[in-house]
Amino acid sequence: MNAPASEPVLSLVPVLSLVNVDKRFPGVHALKQVSIELRPGEVVGLIGENGAGKSTLMKILSGVYQHDAGEIRVGGRPTRFLDAADANSQGIGMVFQEQSLLTNLSVGENIYLGNEEQFTRFGIVNWRTLYDAAARQLAKVKVDVDPRARSEELDFASRQMVELAKALTLEERGAGHLIILLDEPTSVLERAEIEILFARVRALKSRASFIFVSHRLDEVLELSDRIYVMKDGAVVAERKAGDADVNELHHLMVGRSLQAEYYREPLQKPYRAEIAVEAHGLSLTGAYRDVSFQLHRGEILGIAGVIGSGREELTRTLAGFAPHDGGRLVVNGREVTLRTPAEAVDSGIGYIPRERRVEGLVLFLPVAANITLADLESLSRHGLIDAHEERRLATSWVERLKVRTPGINTLCLNLSGGNQQKVVLAKWLNAKAKVLILDHPTRGLDVGAKEEVYELVRAVTTEGLAVILTSDTLEETIGLSHTVLVMRDGEITHRTSANPGAKPRQVDLIGHMV
Incomplete structure (x- = not known):
């Protein structure tokens, strides 16, 4: 700190x-x-x-x-x-959460986007002068980025620094x-x-x-x-x-x-004996190796680790984005290799991504359409969607999950982050997912919205849904999980139970992470 x-x-x-x-x-x-x-x-x-x-x-x-x-x-x-x-x-300049950079433009073009006239003569941009000026702005925030590089080539942290450099150009305008x-x-x-x-x-x-x-x-x-x-x-x-x-x-x-019950620990019930997911020596070249675990019905399995530990890639494998190339994966009693997200969905796996606005929702569709999006087949009659049944289902989920929205026809774009997350959860519950992957599920949510998400997660696991969790914080991973796996350098280095009243300490896990 x-x-x-x-x-x-x-x-x-x-x-x-x-x-x-x-x-x-x-x-x-x-x-x-x-x-x-x-x-x-x-x-x-x-x-x-x-x-x-x-x-x-x-x-x-x-x-x-x-x-x-x-x-x-x-x-x-x-x-x-x-x-x-x-x-x-x-x-007044602004550095946006969602970032305002145009990824198909260079860093320098983004920094001076809308203010290119100072580098333009007779309609021709002096690119050398623009990039030199952009380099001076980047130096202010001490980021080692080539102003000629395309913005899409940068990682998120570097793009955030470019946003800050862009805001500092206001100094030049007096x-x-x-x-x-x-x-x-x-x-x-x-x-x-x-x-x-x-x-x-x-x-x-x-x-x-x-x-x-x-x-x-x-x-x-x-x-x-x-x-x-x-x-x-x-x-x-x-x-x-x-x-x-x-x-x-x-x-x-x-x-x-903020109490000890923040993670709804009293609502944590024992998981069932039935196994939802089994991994036996699971491996993905360059990402992780020899990973084995069991996930039971009603269990929250937290995976802890730092960047590069392999935990992100492991969850992407389970969601169908990064097929494993070694070992065995058994989902709901059937051995599978999940080559696409669609295959994961067909196997009963739902995925709540960290970037819910990008990967989890279609923002310009209404709440109802987003809730039913993963299970349109059951709503289709002769190739047409049963609008009455869609409204009934959406209304039911909005009421059950207490989604705060003016109505089911409200665009998801206009909901708060916490209510957007509830809609993503409703989508997978409506699709009857048996396994849910929560990838940083409370990222960007305020403390009140987090508590609501925690309560919903506890409720669905009580009904038998199995959950794999990766989180922004070790505290959240420990607080929510029944079992915690720790990964380092692509391998599982530690596993521990996290029963109510006997949660492991963060310090006990950190030594296995770094």
Whole structure:
């Protein structure tokens, strides 16, 4: 863990302040008299459950929405952001959770996308000058990336640094002290990558101030100087990071304490004797080798390990994305080699991916269509979908899983992360999956949404569903699982039971991971 953020030298005039800002949508009072301020050289954390108003506030600050009432001041001067370009011109840049880079363009083209005119003469772009300028921006965030490389060739962490470099180009437009909005920038980063990002942010505090939105409360405490807590569209608390802890922030967000029952341990029931999945010496060249385990009905099997341990590739094998080339895999009593995701589905395996918005959902289809997507055959009558039956099934799952949505015809794009995850779960339950692979199932969810997911997972395992879990945190893996396998360098190095009241300690497992 890095040292706490150093206390910045603050001026009396905030670089950004919101005074009683209000925003309404039809039927929704999204922001209610919100007042916050950001000082020079400061990192302000912004936390709250999904639906608390964080996204609306960030969209107002980035120029996507305009506020209805109240006042926004930049450097003490009242202003209104007419659009994203106007927000940029006033020194506000944004690093997006989903990333805004166009992967078919080079790094340099992305950094100056929309601002190529400074390198253009008589309609011709001076590429050498553009790439030299892009290299200077990349140097600010200390990332070793060729500005001529295509963005799709970079890993996620490097693309996140390019996003940060892109935001820093606002300095060149005479915008003065920069304001950079960090929207869940760590949601798919590993710990080592997060530490690099945090180091870059701290180094940039002499030239920029930051608003840091994250669901990871420990990271908010680590990076921020002050923290604002939002609930139901309003700011309900402000804390200095040094005076707060995770339990207090959790309580302020959701109105209850973070307890030992967070992972619903009292709901963990013994698994059944019946075996759902067996692996015997399973291997995939270059990824893992000689992996053997049994997964029983009603069991949650957690797989722990660092990047490169082989656990990610193992779960992809079970989901049909990376067929094994050695050993035996038996699913529901039948030996299989899963060459495609469709074959995994046919074998009764459902997969909830870490990138639910990319791999788990069709965002521009309604809730009902997404829920029935994996089992259209049972809805088809003479080649046509039985719309009445689809509505009945979707309504039933929405009610059972308590999906918060205006209706089953609402596009999944418009749901919160937690409710999107419930729709993905409903899809596989509706398809009568017997085995469910949870690949980082709570990534990007707030603590309240995580608790709902944990409760649903406990409920479906009680009914006999078998679950394989890989998680963002070792704590979550231990808390949810019946059994934990630890992998290192492609091999299983340790296995242990994780019975209620006798969970292994994190420190007991870490030694087998590294």
